[in-house]
Amino acid sequence: MKVHIEAKPAFRIAGLALKNAQNENLPALWDRLFNEVPGAQLLELGSGESFGACYDTAFNPHSFTYMAGYDLADPDRATKLGLDVLDVPEAEYAIFELRGPVPDCIFEGWNYAVDNWLPQNNYRHAGTPDFEFYLEGDLNSPDYKMEIWVPIVKA
Numbered sequence: 001m002k003v004h005i006e007a008k009p010a011f012r013i014a015g016l017a018l019k020n021a022q023n024e025n026l027p028a029l030w031d032r033l034f035n036e037v038p039g040a041q042l043l044e045l046g047s048g049e050s051f052g053a054c055y056d057t058a059f060n061p062h063s064f065t066y067m068a069g070y071d072l073a074d075p076d077r078a079t080k081l082g083l084d085v086l087d088v089p090e091a092e093y094a095i096f097e098l099r100g101p102v103p104d105c106i107f108e109g110w111n112y113a114v115d116n117w118l119p120q121n122n123y124r125h126a127g128t129p130d131f132e133f134y135l136e137g138d139l140n141s142p143d144y145k146m147e148i149w150v151p152i153v154k155a
Helices: 023-036 039-043 075-080 104-120
Strands: 001-009 011-018 052-054 065-071 084-088 091-099 122-126 128-135 145-154
Touching: 011 052, 023 039, 039 084, 039 104, 052 084, 065 084, 075 084, 084 145, 091 104, 104 122, 104 145
Parallel strands: none
Antiparallel strands: 001 091, 011 065, 011 084, 052 065, 052 128, 091 145, 122 145, 128 145
């Protein structure tokens, strides 16, 4: 698994948020987003990049808010569409390049990040939002590529 560290400037995403999310509820949240807002309007919110964001974790992996969303340039447009907005602070991320069908590659990536890479490289999760960054392609393909962005600080 390829990993690199990258500083990202502050940015925003807009979408639908689910408090106290459970992994099994996340596909339905994405379906709801696509049913409520036409795809073209989601792409026009910003540059068209899509994210799954996890936040409000209080460092409890079993209690978090999840947002299915897209990068955002115009908060007023998102508000008019009835979307939630997440302001993401500037952060340094360990970016893990994943390959394989979703959600399996995400679970494998997170397990590797938390159990191996972070402790072996003397980092810990920074406590700010982390992300699934979706690239174009067939999410069910064994060759699908995506990333997870883990905000990091030195342990």
